[in-house]
Amino acid sequence: MNAALAHPADGMPAVRGKLTAAAPLAPLVWFKSGGAAEWLFEPKDVDDLASFLAALDPAVPVMGLGLGSNMIVRDGGVPGVVVRLGKAFGKVEQVDATMLRCGGGASGILVSSSARDAGIGGVEFLRSIPGTVGGFVRMNGGAYGREVKDVLVECDVVLRSGERKTLALADLGYTYRHSNLPEGAIVVSATFRGHKADPAAIQAEMDRISAEREASQPLRSKTGGSTFKNPPGHKAWALVDAAGCRGLRKGDAQVSEKHCNFLLNLGNASSAEIEALGEEVRDKVKAQSGVTLEWEIQRVGVAK
Template sequence: MSAQAVLPAVSGKLTPNAPLAPLVWFKSGGTAEWLFEPKDVADLRQFLRELDPSVPVMALGLGSNMIVRDGGVPGVVVRLGKPFAKVDKVADLTLACGGGASGILVSSTARDNGIAGVEFLRSIPGTVGGFVRMNGGAYGGEVKDILIDCDVVLRDGSLVTLQNADLGYTYRHSELPEGAIVVAARFKGRPGEPAAIQAEMDRISASREASQPLRSKTGGSTFKNPEGHKAWELVDKAGCRGLQMGGAQVSEKHTNFLINTGEATSADIEALGEEVRRRVKDSAGIALEWEIQRVGRP
């Protein structure tokens, strides 16, 4: 598809050859052939319905757990902005959340409404759409524990509601259809006191700040924890703490984080991750699986 291709008319914003590096945490990578920021669900549905079915579509949230390769992303990248970032209490202990709402907004709205059990979302840098797709989790909680159902726009533009059980959740994985975009979700917690909820959120924030390189250009947890092991320990034991490749480095503070020290390309970051995987396989006999999504063309 060329930048001159005829795309459906939209009410939102459609940008050709849009740089993605500023939109992702690693601050590296190429451009999107097209970046689409829909005005609302109807705009997104109509666009996908009319878009040539051969054109690939990818959703982008806060770009925290993602490497965008240097060759860029073909087709259309969909980014859900402000119109999809609302969170409201809709029933007892239940929040209706837009697919573009941040974990911080969801957890603070839960606190204000005396809803506990959602605090862990405070610590995950991302949006509801990404949490639902990846079964996002941290500090003892994960999305499968709180999700009731979600609204999803499929690649053909149809809107469907999927129940928690439909998503086939396992560790950091769902069976959400390829190209599907989560536009809303309902989460249910348990009764709690706002002060106690805030205290738990503060505890999680302090723990994260102490153990993770949050001030760096990073991509969050790089590798999934293998059954019975912690990824960071395996990486550390393989002698990879501080390991560098080009402008990419294994964090000294938390070895399951890769960081862009300044001028890293996405190729540097991905190659470093593969070198870490090789060393862990050699030292521990365990094949680490990427948790970070790697997208686009090398």
């Protein structure tokens, strides 16, 4: 579709980036399953995003998409507009001796590597989260004892109305894997603060984290990462294991035998099968332990 053209017949605003109708989302998410976005918008820059959202019918839902690592896209697809930030939003810049300003589309690997090169420690854990800054900020992403709330100074967002706003850490109301970021808001950048550290020591910590992930997680599979939140006082994987769910299957959807808080698509599993398997696991854990597991994976769109 020609990005320079408006879409008056569809009631869609003009864009300078790329706007695609009925865009398949399965290739863009880790599970490789699910339906299409009604519209997929890849803005050229922040101005393009802000003007598009300002002109878009307020009734049209908007959702951000990063690397699609922690997400089930349901088989009926996602109504409205899915916003995916590209290279223009992937830059990481050093602000001072301990701070980095990172685009909403920058990956955790790029952020942690840039921090290492700048001699900034404290953000090594982002190396282990397969996502982008926008997703980290929205979900208070974390691993290995650290969370985004421990390093975030502020973030710049474009609200659903098209208004640009800078939000401080306190504005986000962070709890475990949750923020109060408004519905439809897109995080376009974030500033993280670490501490001065030796680049070699930072690299050593990143290597330790990488090796630990490799040993314990099914990294080369079609998966969605950690499926359920850790309940207070428990590890989700241990509850799943105790309920006898390690290796449990529904069609081509399976509970990982390597790390049973991960669901896998072994081949051609539908999103419905993956989600139904997750619900079966929740039922079995509830029956076995009395604990109700909460989904950590975001489930979006409509069932087919």
